[in-house]
Amino acid sequence: MPQHKLTQLQELESESIHIMREVVAEFRNPVMMYSVGKDSSVMLHLARKAFYPGPLPFTLLHVDTGYKFQEMYEFRDWYVKEVGAKLTVHRNEDAITKGMNPHEFGVARCCGALKTGALLEALEKGGFDAAFGGARRDEERSRAKERVYSMRDSFGQWDPKNQRPELWNLYNGRIHDGESVRVFPISNWTEMDVWSYIKEENIPIVPLYYAKERPMVERGNHLIPASEGQLLLEGEEPKMVMSRFRTLGCMPCTGAVRSSATTIEEIIEEASIATRSERETRIIDHGSNSMEDKKKEGYF
Amino acid sequence: MSNSDQNIELLRLVTVGSVDDGKSTLIGRLLYDTKGAFEDQLQAVRKEEGEGADGIDLAQLTDGLAAEREQGITIDVAYRYFATPKRKFIMADCPGHEQYTRNMVTGSSTANVAVILIDARKGVLQQTRRHTHIISLLGLPHLVVAINKMDLIDYDEATFLKIKEELTEFCARQGIHDLICIPVSALAGDMVVDRGNNMDWYQGHTVLETLEGIDVNAHIDECDFRFPVQLVSRPQTTELPDFRGFMGRIASGTIKVGDEIIQLPAGKKSTIKEIITFDGNLDEAFAPQSVTLTLEDEIDISRGDTIVHADKAPQTEKEIDAIVCWMGEEPLSSRKKYFIKHTTNTVKAMVSEIKYRTDINELTQDESADELAMNEIGKVSLKLTSPLTFDRYADNRATGSFIIIDSFTNNTVGAAMIC
Numbered sequence: 001m002p003q004h005k006l007t008q009l010q011e012l013e014s015e016s017i018h019i020m021r022e023v024v025a026e027f028r029n030p031v032m033m034y035s036v037g038k039d040s041s042v043m044l045h046l047a048r049k050a051f052y053p054g055p056l057p058f059t060l061l062h063v064d065t066g067y068k069f070q071e072m073y074e075f076r077d078w079y080v081k082e083v084g085a086k087l088t089v090h091r092n093e094d095a096i097t098k099g100m101n102p103h104e105f106g107v108a109r110c111c112g113a114l115k116t117g118a119l120l121e122a123l124e125k126g127g128f129d130a131a132f133g134g135a136r137r138d139e140e141r142s143r144a145k146e147r148v149y150s151m152r153d154s155f156g157q158w159d160p161k162n163q164r165p166e167l168w169n170l171y172n173g174r175i176h177d178g179e180s181v182r183v184f185p186i187s188n189w190t191e192m193d194v195w196s197y198i199k200e201e202n203i204p205i206v207p208l209y210y211a212k213e214r215p216m217v218e219r220g221n222h223l224i225p226a227s228e229g230q231l232l233l234e235g236e237e238p239k240m241v242m243s244r245f246r247t248l249g250c251m252p253c254t255g256a257v258r259s260s261a262t263t264i265e266e267i268i269e270e271a272s273i274a275t276r277s278e279r280e281t282r283i284i285d286h287g288s289n290s291m292e293d294k295k296k297e298g299y300f
Numbered sequence: 301m302s303n304s305d306q307n308i309e310l311l312r313l314v315t316v317g318s319v320d321d322g323k324s325t326l327i328g329r330l331l332y333d334t335k336g337a338f339e340d341q342l343q344a345v346r347k348e349e350g351e352g353a354d355g356i357d358l359a360q361l362t363d364g365l366a367a368e369r370e371q372g373i374t375i376d377v378a379y380r381y382f383a384t385p386k387r388k389f390i391m392a393d394c395p396g397h398e399q400y401t402r403n404m405v406t407g408s409s410t411a412n413v414a415v416i417l418i419d420a421r422k423g424v425l426q427q428t429r430r431h432t433h434i435i436s437l438l439g440l441p442h443l444v445v446a447i448n449k450m451d452l453i454d455y456d457e458a459t460f461l462k463i464k465e466e467l468t469e470f471c472a473r474q475g476i477h478d479l480i481c482i483p484v485s486a487l488a489g490d491m492v493v494d495r496g497n498n499m500d501w502y503q504g505h506t507v508l509e510t511l512e513g514i515d516v517n518a519h520i521d522e523c524d525f526r527f528p529v530q531l532v533s534r535p536q537t538t539e540l541p542d543f544r545g546f547m548g549r550i551a552s553g554t555i556k557v558g559d560e561i562i563q564l565p566a567g568k569k570s571t572i573k574e575i576i577t578f579d580g581n582l583d584e585a586f587a588p589q590s591v592t593l594t595l596e597d598e599i600d601i602s603r604g605d606t607i608v609h610a611d612k613a614p615q616t617e618k619e620i621d622a623i624v625c626w627m628g629e630e631p632l633s634s635r636k637k638y639f640i641k642h643t644t645n646t647v648k649a650m651v652s653e654i655k656y657r658t659d660i661n662e663l664t665q666d667e668s669a670d671e672l673a674m675n676e677i678g679k680v681s682l683k684l685t686s687p688l689t690f691d692r693y694a695d696n697r698a699t700g701s702f703i704i705i706d707s708f709t710n711n712t713v714g715a716a717m718i719c
Contacts, residue, residue, distance in 0.1 A: 004521035004554065004586040008310035008388045017590035018549040021530040025603050025644070049578035050590070053543065054535035137379045144378040163376065164712045165402055165627055167409040169549075170641050170703045174710040188390055190381045 009197055016043075016185040017050040018169060019148055020132070023183050024057050026173035027130040030183075031123075033300065034060035034080075034087065036072045037248045038205050039134035041079075042194050043186055045203050047132075048083060059086040061122055061131070065114035066096050067250035069227060075206045082204075090122035102252050103231055114250075119300070120156045123180065130173075130181050133300045138190045139278070148187050154178035158296050182300060191278050195271055199264045209267065211244040211259040222255035246278040308383075311516045314392045314407040314440075316431045317417030322448045326417060326486035327380060327393055330508065333493035334382045377407045386512045401660075401675040402627040404431065405715050408438040409701070412516055415444045415507070420453050420483070424466050430660045432467075436474040437623060437677070437717065439697055442514050443471065444480045446492075446507055451485040455498045482507055521586040525553030526614065526691070526699050527607040528643035533592060545576060545592040546601055551643065551698035553609075554586040555593070560610040563601050564689040569610055570597040587698075604645035606689040606699075614699065616687045621655070621719055623693075624672060624680045628706060628713030631671040632680070638713070640682070642702035648685040649704075655679040679719070693717035 006014065023030050032047060034040050047056055062076060080087045092100075095113040102110040123131060137144045147166045152158060164172055175181060186194070198205060215226040215238040224230070226238030230251050243256040244267075261267045317323035380391040392407030408414060414435045418428055435443055445467060453459050464481040471479045482491055483502050490496030493508045505513065533545040555561075559572045575582040576592040585591045593607065601607070608614060626632050632651060640649045657669035657678035665679075672678045693700030704714030 005309070006589065007307050011310050011588065014549060014588050014590040018530070021547055021549075021590070022644070025531045050547075051533070052578040052592070053540060053545070053576065054533050055537065138381045141378075144380065145376045160376070165406040165715070167406055167703055167712070167715045168697070168701045169410070170643075170701070172641060172703060172705055172710070172712045174639065174646075174705055176710060188379070188381070190383070190388075192383065193388075 009193060009200065012186075012189055012193060013046065013049070013197070015169070015188065016046045019171070019183065019185040020047055020050040022171050022173065023130050023132070023181075024051070027181075029126070029128050030058045030130040030132065031061045031088075031126060031128040032056075032058055032132040033119075033134065034062050034076070035134065035248075036062065036068070036076045036206060037134070038194055038198060038209060039136065039186060041203050041205050042189070042197055043132065043134040044079075044083065044085070045197075045201060046185065056085050058132075059088050061126070061128075062087060062089045063115060063118045063122055064089050064091045065118070065250050066091060067101075067114070067252055069206075069208055069225070069248065069251055071206055071208050072248060075204075079204060088122070088126070090118055090125070092118035092121065101231060102250075103233070107253060110253075116156075123156065128180065129175065130183055132183050132185060134186055135184050135300055136189050136191070136194070137184075137187050146184065146187070148184055149173065150182040150184065151175070152180050152182060156180070158182075160296070192268070192271055195264070195268045199268060206248060208245045208248060210263070211242055211261045211266075213240045214243050214256065215239070216241040216243060216256060223257065225251060225254070225256055227251060308385075308387055309516050310388050310390065311413065311511060311514065312390045312392070312411045313413040313415055313511065314394060314404070314411035315415045315417070316394050316404055316407070316435075321417035321419050322486045323393075323417045326415075326446060326448060326484065326492060326507070327391065329486050329489060329492045330391075331380060331382055333489070334384055334508070377403045384508065384512060387516075389511065401430075401434065401625065401677075402715075404434055405438065405625045405627075408435060408440060409715065411438075411440055413442040413444060413511065413514055414440050415446060415511075418445060418447050418463060418467075420447050420449045420459060420463065423459075423463050424470065426661050428467070429470060429663065432471055432474055432476065433658075433660060433663060434625075434677075436471075436476050437625075439693060439717070442478045442480075443476050444482065444507065444510055444514075446482050446484040446486075448484045448486050450483045450490065450499065451488050455483070455485075455490075457483075457499075457501045460502075480504070480510055482510065520552045520588065520696075520698070521554055523552035523587075523696055524612040524614070524691075525555050525559075525607075525609045526551040526696065527555065527593065528645070528699070529601055529603055529605045529607060530644050532602060543594075544598075545574075545594050546607065547590075547592045548607075548644070549590045550585060550587040552587045552696055553612075554584060555609075556584045557582075561595070561607050562610040562613055563599060564606045564608060564613060565616045565687045566600070566605070568599040568601075570595040570599050572596075604643075606643065608689075614689055614691045614696075616689045618684045618687045619652070619681065620684070620688060620690065621679060621681050622702070622716040623677065623719055624704065625677050625715045626672040626674055626713065627715065628704075628711065629674060630706070630713075631673045631676075632704075632714060633671040637707060639705040639707050640684070640702045640716070641705060642688050642690065643699060645688065646705075647688065648707075649682045651680055652683045653681040655681060680716075690718050692719060694719070 100113050149171050216223050217226050217236040244259045261270045378393045382389050394404045394407040460483045484491045490498050491506045529546045529548050531547040562569050573596045574594045575585045637650045656665040656667045691699045700718045702716050706713045
């Protein structure tokens with residue numbers, strides 16, 4: 001191999017760092033969404049690289065629904081401290097107090113209140129004009145058409161038919177008062193890239209990604225964790241299943257997969273032969289245009 | 301980063317063609333046959349009466365937006381990802397209709413290779429000429445032409461050769477010399493990933509083999525060193541009270557500790573002290589690495605400045621000529637003021653003259669043009685409020701390109717290549 005050549009992961013890394021630095025240079029008050037998942041872990045790691053030797057020039061924002069796994073809260077608090085980042089947690093306390101949940105109110109309403117609603121509230125409260133998100137274009141087909149800089153109006157809404165063209169690596173960061181951008185620095189990464197990078201860089205991730213005997217119930221095609229705090233339906237009996245999570249969301253709506261992958265190498269091996277996409281275990285994505293619709297309303 | 305099985309290169313490609321050429325089918329085929337699409341994603345688009353591989357409407361896989369599926373058209377550039385043991389591919393999939401020239405320019409701007417679709421029954425159309433011209437303007441080094449629907453002309457070699465000859469001649473006039481023509485049936489799967497049994501007369505590579513074999517090295521490390529400064533790092537922490545570093549992504553060339561540099565446009569000189577990364581300091585860095593540079597001397601450098609080797613300085617001017625692809629609803633017109641963003645520098649600009657508009661069908665130049673409407677291409681002179689440090693686009697894609705921003709709407713309304 002010639003001397004002056006980057007591997008594809010190194011090239012992706014360099015591109016992501018470039019995007020983050022552009023945002024910090026051109027926006028008044030950026031924030032980084034931190035969802036505690038593997039993509040967030042990678043994004044946070046890239047941010048540390050981008051601004052080294054200085055500290056992170058923005059805070060992390062976790063939009064918490066109250067339905068996350070205990071392991072996620074523990075990991076979040078430990079890791080944020082470990083890397084010396086500042087973290088803000090925002091919850092839609094009003095909806096949580098009223099007992100919002102996906103079973104009674106439906107997935108769409110629950111997500112709308114606890115995720116999209118809370119997100120828009122948090123962005124407004126913080127006065128953020130740019131928010132980094134860890135979404136990737138390979139995740140879902142409406143995301144395949146999203147820009148690195150995704151323009152949002154003052155309601156946080158996305159207009160898929162009216163996106164700014166994005167040329168070369170020149171990102172147009174000019175916005176009007178009240179508008180904001182969602183920025184996706186790992187747009188061009190695939191699930192496999194994320195796992196490979198986690199391995200190469202030894203990035204810590206929530207233990208839920210590794211296979212273990214866990215209490216589960218089978219609900220339709222989904223393997224639903226019967227962890228503490230989970231709402232079980234009538235007649236559901238938890239049993240121990242060797243399983244892990246490919247993506248992490250809220251407990252009621254995130255399915256697990258049967259797996260024996262207990263190391264990062266085994267996870268990569270599993271991902272390389274996977275025939276089903278990772279988002280299949282996310283109940284929120286199902287329905288005809290559900291991701292596109294949610295994004296139009298202000299979701300990431 | 302250490303290297304192991306991830307020691308593979310990245311190829312960025314753009315695919316151009318209209319629905320009628322079977323482009324979505326070709327892409328669907330590439331994704332499907334390289335396992336770049338998952339079963340549940342395929343299931344989501346599975347139709348009652350299937351077309352293509354195993355009853356899947358492959359085109360539905362690539363059209364991401366509800367409006368596109370409803371209308372059966374592709375509106376916007378979609379990015380797709382697939383990998384083989386040799387390479388990872390990032391594919392910008394562009395609609396080929398005339399009104400969507402802006403999408404094609406967008407998709408091509410980051411690509412090393414273009415894949416154009418031609419319907420073998422129709423041969424070289426005006427649309428093909430238009431696509432080829434845009435690819436030559438955007439300076440893509442390689443062009444792959446998939447002559448599709450060979451199944452509908454009984455896999456006739458003579459037809460293929462005739463199209464190939466016509467295209468080769470046309471491309472040579474456009475300055476595209478690395479042209480590869482491949483006979484394909486995306487629907488039947490011939491010559492996309494697998495060879496199939498229908499075209500034994502064709503001895504060349506399949507589309508995928510061709511993409512795996514193309515030289516992806518754009519040789520940007522061999523160009524002169526250009527480092528547009530993105531950010532000045534001054535942490536002012538207890539550990540780093542006086543640190544001052546210049547952060548950026550190397551646009552081209554290489555840089556070593558001890559190299560003599562000059563900062564442009566002001567022209568102050570210094571020497572590279574350190575090349576800093578999170579993974580440790582480097583003795584040498586090259587494009588497209590993102591690094592932080594420190595200098596031996598305290599000189600004033602800010603975002604928008606460019607650091608270059610003292611003996612290899614580019615031009616710094618307040619008046620430039622550029623080929624512009626217009627993307628705005630409102631036409632570009634003389635005397636109008638815009639913002640332009642070039643590397644990390646945003647300046648105000650005024651259109652001083654429209655030199656010509658290219659008739660993209662006839663490829664002639666209309667020198668009487670006084671505006672450029674959406675999807676039109678022409679040569680324009682601009683006057684800038686402050687000087688730009690640039691190279692010609694033909695010499696350096698990163699420092700020779702800029703975008704034009706409407707100062708009222710803030711929309712990106714033009715893509716420009718300095719000439």
